[in-house]
Amino acid sequence: MSTDNVIIRLENVGRTYDVGETQVHALREVSNSIKRGEMLAIMGPSGSGKSTLMNILGCLDKPTAGRYSLEGVEVSTLQKNELARVRNGHIGFVFQSFNLLARTTALENTELPLLYAPHLSSSVAREKALQALSQVGLEGREHHKTNQLSGGEQQRVAIARSLVNNPSLLLADEPTGNLDSRTGEEIIKIFIRLNREKNITIILVTHDPDVAAIAGRRIHLKDGRVVREERK
Amino acid sequence: MNIWRTSKISLRALSRNKMRSFLTALGIIIGVAAVIAMISIGNGARSAVEERFNAMGSNLLFVRAGSREFRGVHSGSGSFTNLKAEDAQAILEQCDAVKYVSPSVSSRGQVVYGNKNWNTSIQGVGESYPMIRNWEVTEGVFFDESHVRSAAKVCVLGSAVKTNLFELEDPIGQVIRVDKMPFRVLGVLKSMGESGGFFNRDDMIAVPYTTVQKRLRGIDYINSIDVSAVSADKTTEAQRQIEEVMRVRHRIAPGAADDFSVGNMADISQGAQEATGILTNLLGGIALVSLIVGGIGIMNIMLVSVTERIREIGIRMSVGAREKDILLQFLTEAVTLSVMGGLIGIALGVGASRLLSKVGGWTTLVSPGSVLLAFVFAASVGIVFGFYPARKASKLDPIEALRYE
Numbered sequence: 001m002s003t004d005n006v007i008i009r010l011e012n013v014g015r016t017y018d019v020g021e022t023q024v025h026a027l028r029e030v031s032n033s034i035k036r037g038e039m040l041a042i043m044g045p046s047g048s049g050k051s052t053l054m055n056i057l058g059c060l061d062k063p064t065a066g067r068y069s070l071e072g073v074e075v076s077t078l079q080k081n082e083l084a085r086v087r088n089g090h091i092g093f094v095f096q097s098f099n100l101l102a103r104t105t106a107l108e109n110t111e112l113p114l115l116y117a118p119h120l121s122s123s124v125a126r127e128k129a130l131q132a133l134s135q136v137g138l139e140g141r142e143h144h145k146t147n148q149l150s151g152g153e154q155q156r157v158a159i160a161r162s163l164v165n166n167p168s169l170l171l172a173d174e175p176t177g178n179l180d181s182r183t184g185e186e187i188i189k190i191f192i193r194l195n196r197e198k199n200i201t202i203i204l205v206t207h208d209p210d211v212a213a214i215a216g217r218r219i220h221l222k223d224g225r226v227v228r229e230e231r232k
Numbered sequence: 233m234n235i236w237r238t239s240k241i242s243l244r245a246l247s248r249n250k251m252r253s254f255l256t257a258l259g260i261i262i263g264v265a266a267v268i269a270m271i272s273i274g275n276g277a278r279s280a281v282e283e284r285f286n287a288m289g290s291n292l293l294f295v296r297a298g299s300r301e302f303r304g305v306h307s308g309s310g311s312f313t314n315l316k317a318e319d320a321q322a323i324l325e326q327c328d329a330v331k332y333v334s335p336s337v338s339s340r341g342q343v344v345y346g347n348k349n350w351n352t353s354i355q356g357v358g359e360s361y362p363m364i365r366n367w368e369v370t371e372g373v374f375f376d377e378s379h380v381r382s383a384a385k386v387c388v389l390g391s392a393v394k395t396n397l398f399e400l401e402d403p404i405g406q407v408i409r410v411d412k413m414p415f416r417v418l419g420v421l422k423s424m425g426e427s428g429g430f431f432n433r434d435d436m437i438a439v440p441y442t443t444v445q446k447r448l449r450g451i452d453y454i455n456s457i458d459v460s461a462v463s464a465d466k467t468t469e470a471q472r473q474i475e476e477v478m479r480v481r482h483r484i485a486p487g488a489a490d491d492f493s494v495g496n497m498a499d500i501s502q503g504a505q506e507a508t509g510i511l512t513n514l515l516g517g518i519a520l521v522s523l524i525v526g527g528i529g530i531m532n533i534m535l536v537s538v539t540e541r542i543r544e545i546g547i548r549m550s551v552g553a554r555e556k557d558i559l560l561q562f563l564t565e566a567v568t569l570s571v572m573g574g575l576i577g578i579a580l581g582v583g584a585s586r587l588l589s590k591v592g593g594w595t596t597l598v599s600p601g602s603v604l605l606a607f608v609f610a611a612s613v614g615i616v617f618g619f620y621p622a623r624k625a626s627k628l629d630p631i632e633a634l635r636y637e
Contacts, residue, residue, distance in 0.1 A: 060550065060630050081554045088552020099547050099634065103248065113551040115237060122237070161551065 007071050007168050007201055008034040008057065014065035015052050015224075026052040028224045029066070036168075037199040039191070041215035043207060049224040051173070054205045058091050058171045059083045071168050088116050092162025096174035098154045100146045100161075106133060106153075107142040110160045117165065132160040136190055152183035159190060163200075170194070173205045188214055235564075238557075242564040245537075256533040257573035259526025260613065264577025264606040265584055266519035271602035272585035274512025276595035281508055285501035287366055287424065291331075291464045292497040293471055295319070295457040295478065298490055313453040314482065315492060317441070320358070320457045322481055327473035329466045334358030335454040337444045343437060344409040345397040352393050353436040354410065356444030357458070364460040372404040372419030375440055383442035387415045391423040392434035411448060415439065467496045516602070520609065526573070527613035534566050534621035545625055546633025559626040566618020567611060574610035578603055 015027040027049045034040055044050045055061035056068060059075055062083070068076045075086055092113075093099075100109045110132055114125035133142055136156040146154060155175060162170050172191065176184030192214055194200045204215055212218050220228040246253040297315040317335045324333045337356035342349055359377050362369065375386050387410065394403055403417045415437075424433040445451055461470035471494050478492050538545070545558055582603075585596040 055631050058550075060634075081556070084549065084552050084554040087550065093550050095634070099543070099550070101544055101547060112548070115241075116548075116552040116554070116557055165552075 005035050006033045007036050008032075009069045010066065011068075012066035013053075013056065013063045013068055013076075015049075015056060015061070016064050025224050027056070027063070030224075030226055031066075032219065032226070034201065034203070036201055037195070038217065039195045039202045039204070039215045041204045041206060041212035041218045042221060043209075043212050043218055044221035045207065047223075048221040050205050050221050052224075053221065054171055054173055054203070057169070057203060058093060059086045084116075088113055089165060090168045092165065092167040092170045094155070094158050094162050094170065094172040094175045096177040098151075098158045098178070100154055100157055102146055105143050105145050106138060106149065106157045106160075109146065109157050110164050112161060113165045128164050129160070132164040133157070135163060135194070136160045150183075151179050152186060155179060155183075155187050156190065159187070159194075163194070168201060170200055170202045171205070172202065174207075175204070176206075176208065176211055184211075235560075238560050238564045239568065241561055242568050245541075245565055246568060249537075252533065253569060256529055257569050257576070259529035260523065260570050260573030260610050261526075261577040261580060263519065263523030263526040263613075264574050264610050265581035266522050267516055267606040267609070268578060268581025268598060268602055269584040269588070269596075270515035270519045271512055271605075272581070272596040272598045273588065273594060274508060274515050275597040275599055275602070276585075276589070277511060278505055278508040279597050280595040281504045282501065285497055285504070288497060291461040291467050291470075292364060293459040293461060293467060293474065294495055295323070295459065295474060296493050296495070297453070297455070298492045313451070315454050315457065316452070317445075317454055319478065319481055320454070323457065323459060323474050323477055326477045327470060329461050329470035329473055330459055331462045332360040332364050332460045334361040334364055334458045335441045336361075336456045336458055337441045337449070337451070337454045339444055339448050341411045341448065343393065343397065345403075345406065348397050350393060350396045352390070354444060354448065355436050355438050356441035356448075356454075357438055358441060361438065361458065364458050367424075368422040369419045370422045371402075372417070374438075375418055380440040380442050383446045384440060385413060385415045385443060385447065386418050386439065388419045388421060388438045389417060390421050390434040390436040390438075392432055393437055394420045410437070410439070413447060464498070467498055471496055516605075523606070523609055523613055526610075527570070527617040530566050530569055530614060531617035531621060533569075534562060534618055535624070537565070538562065538621050538625040541625075542628060542633050542636040545628050546630050546636065549628070549630035550634060555626040558628075559622045562622035562625045563615065563618050566622065567614040570610045570614025570618075571607075574607045577610065578607060581606070 010030055010032045013027060013030045014025065017024045017026060030053065042050045042053060052061070056063050059070070062078075063076050066076070067074060070086065070090060073086070075083065078086065101112065107126070107129055110129040111125050114120055114128060130142065133139065136159050138153065138156055138160065141149065141153060146157070149157065175191070176187055179187065188211060191202055191204070195202050204211060206212055216232050218230045219226055295315070297313070320333045320335045323330055334357050339354040339356065340351065341354050342351050359375060359380050361367065362374050367374075369388065372388070374388055375384065378384075379386050387408070389397070389403060397403070397408065398406070403420060406417050407414045408417060409415070421434070421438070441454060445454070459470065459474065461467045474494050475490070478494075479490065482491055484490060548558065582598050585598050588594045589596045
């Protein structure tokens, strides 16, 4: 068993929401494992449960059934504060709407996760943020504020922010959804490069087949279940 | 996340909405300034009262003839005529806690100089009276023991009488008529200012008490004895000694009521200070209420701020901010507002009390205690009223917060 190579293990993961009297099953019995350095795409129409799965993978939410372990740590039983620690140390998020702090420089946005990292001096944080920004090709734009950057540049800041804590897992939720196709392609290229050169595990949540095409493995969700899995 | 970083984040957030931050802090600024200014007015009144009493002599005691009872009917205080100048002499000789004594007999009369005349109070006192009452003679001299012994027709003028009779003329050596008798002016007293507005302490003339007794009123008793103790903390001791001497001299049997009464200035002064203390507390209390209102203003704005920044909170949580971090961030913002407001309020409050004393002529006294009280209260208001919004922010669900438009 090459368990050390598996960073995510899902066993019969389910998520139900209580809506008044009835229960809504957003996710049912999802089992899977993801290896280090893998690029995975989660696909499905809206309402298929892909956002729910992403929230659970990103430790923003907890499954109501089954087990989820990240880097060998059972995270489905952790408390809110412990989940925050896991997000801070192991997970990077890239969102469709960038989710950068307004009127704040690229550098400060990139530093944000390190602000909440324990025992880290501000000079080290600055160094790491500058490094992350150079990885996404934003040298010279560090002190531009969010509103002075184009959409593509903003998404690159978001990628830099997700990289700054050396995460085990980079989660991208429709990362090209708000970008034109050319800019979107540039962003996709960054993901490919990070995956190949830095061996970063990337999970893309998308309904765009062109984006999903870059992933080595594609999981299709429907009504909260995995209905199909494809490999390149 | 440490306090220093949190403060930096808070300061930046506050500086984004400068006008709003200022208006929010204004509630605290006014509250703190009001507390400091009000307490300074109260303390000023207190110290003014204290100063006036000190000017009269803080170690001052007085012996008055008691109330006379005749077949169950009490006459007013001082109606006994058995207080004598010899009692004063005995007190001076037998009480070691006593430094000066002066018999005192008062009268009123018309004083005339040239074509001017003036009705004033005539105070018959001993030669040591200026030492007891802290009187200062600005021109000429006070009368001495020989004048008292010979019941000389000499007088010292209160500054108001001097102004009314002599205007700018030099009164020393001049002769004025008091009840048609000629009196030589020996000196003029320094103005003592009005005391409480009821009577003018400068509107009087001082003459030897023997002169009042023999030449003006034809009596052998005195109205009261003014005594000064050797020091302020010896007044109680002096009072006890005086009572002892007086009871022996007046042959009062053990258990019988005194035919005299001994009072001291410290008691009166303390009463007056207690009254102004109540005033200070009242003013300060009203001002503190305005600080609480300022705190509600902070809470209001912080609630708005949290709602506006739900997305930001979601972002921070997604990158690993814990509940504690968010709580601390918003609490620090509220406290920063109140502390800044507190500091500006201190400056404004001190400035206002300076202005009141300069322009308004009020005595104000800014005490470090009131500054500390106002500041600590302002900071606590920030913590108390900032806590609810900050807690609300920290309890947000990151997923919903990220989705919030």
